[in-house]
Amino acid sequence: MEKTVKLNNGVEMPVVGYGVFRIPEDETKKVVGEALDTGYRLIDTAAGYLNEKAVGQAINDSSVPRDQIFLTTKLWVQDYAGDNAEKAIDGALKRLDQDYIDLLLLHQPMGDYYNAWRALEKVQKAGKVRAIGVSNFESYQVADLIVHNEIAPAVNQIEINPLNPENDNVNWLKESNIVPEAGGPMGQAANGIFTNPVLTEIAKNHHKTVGEVMLRWNLQRGVVVIPKSVHEARIKENFDVFDFELTDAEMKQIDGLDEHNSYFKGLLTPDTVKTLGNMKFDYQN
Numbered sequence: 001m002e003k004t005v006k007l008n009n010g011v012e013m014p015v016v017g018y019g020v021f022r023i024p025e026d027e028t029k030k031v032v033g034e035a036l037d038t039g040y041r042l043i044d045t046a047a048g049y050l051n052e053k054a055v056g057q058a059i060n061d062s063s064v065p066r067d068q069i070f071l072t073t074k075l076w077v078q079d080y081a082g083d084n085a086e087k088a089i090d091g092a093l094k095r096l097d098q099d100y101i102d103l104l105l106l107h108q109p110m111g112d113y114y115n116a117w118r119a120l121e122k123v124q125k126a127g128k129v130r131a132i133g134v135s136n137f138e139s140y141q142v143a144d145l146i147v148h149n150e151i152a153p154a155v156n157q158i159e160i161n162p163l164n165p166e167n168d169n170v171n172w173l174k175e176s177n178i179v180p181e182a183g184g185p186m187g188q189a190a191n192g193i194f195t196n197p198v199l200t201e202i203a204k205n206h207h208k209t210v211g212e213v214m215l216r217w218n219l220q221r222g223v224v225v226i227p228k229s230v231h232e233a234r235i236k237e238n239f240d241v242f243d244f245e246l247t248d249a250e251m252k253q254i255d256g257l258d259e260h261n262s263y264f265k266g267l268l269t270p271d272t273v274k275t276l277g278n279m280k281f282d283y284q285n
């Protein structure tokens with residue numbers, strides 16, 4: 001299996017990355033360093049994770065050359081309108097202490113995201129960002145964004161795990177030459193996913209762990225994965241997914257686990273959308 005995938009603008013993106021959602025800023029530098037030492041070459045952060053500075057420090061202190069690292073961050077809704085979007089991108093570059101970002105995503109399809117998308121197009125053309133994409137967008141919203149803009153998103157990062165495989169969205173994204181990326185690829189360790197009997201049996205057959213099976217299943221269906229762990233042994237384990245192959249029958253068995261159990265979509269009530277839309281993070285320098 002290839003360790004990278006080519007985006008629709010020719011940029012190469014690693015297929016396994018390390019996500020830092022909910023990792024406190026003071027722990028982030030250490031664990032990102034461990035991830036880079038393990039071999040991860042994609043790091044996924046966001047302005048809203050409040051740990052971009054530590055991610056940037058870990059990258060700058062690492063012996064891995066910058067051009068071998070694929071750094072993703074995300075713009076939060078509070079920065080979508082007016083001139084704020086471009087200013088926020090410069091703010092992210094400053095917090096990360098980087099000359100460029102490899103992939104910049106719109107974190108949520110909320111607020112003035114058309115304005116924000118045009119700012120992303122502009123900074124990609126200016127060379128501050130190598131590729132641009134979206135996150136948590138429904139496919140119809142991606143399609144609409146494509147129709148009304150110049151550059152199509154290269155990636156849509158959505159919640160994808162065996163209990164919420166998003167088969168239709170994954171298929172549509174792949175047909176549209178947009179890479180599906182799994183946020184929360186281990187189901188955030190919820191709903192008994194690590195003790196699921198089907199996954200446990202398949203893991204046993206391959207002498208692998210349930211976590212490795214979940215990640216491998218997504219990789220074999222063309223989905224980039226960005227697992228998070230703060231434990232070094234698990235950081236290593238989650239990267240050890242290139243030495244085995246699930247059979248077609250096993251892939252189908254896992255596809256059949258769909259419980260339509262999306263944590264994030266469950267949050268999308270009118271009240272929480274108002275809360276998210278009004279949420280202001282204090283990450284400004």
Ligand SMILES: NC(=O)c1ccc[n+]([C@@H]2O[C@H](COP(=O)([O-])OP(=O)(O)OC[C@H]3O[C@@H](n4cnc5c(N)ncnc54)[C@H](OP(=O)(O)O)[C@@H]3O)[C@@H](O)[C@H]2O)c1
Nearest residue numbers: 019020021044183184185186187188189211227228229230
């Ligand atoms: N765009 C979005 O809105 C969005 C939303 C969610 C996530 N994401 C991205 O996706 C990344 C991953 O998602 P996530 O952090 O929500 O959840 P996740 O990776 O699905 O699961 C993380 C949970 O699983 C545990 N875990 C990790 N590896 C394990 C292993 N090998 N064995 C047993 N338990 C293991 C972790 O615990 P320990 O840390 O204690 O090991 C943690 O509780 C995020 O960091 C973020 O970059 C994006």
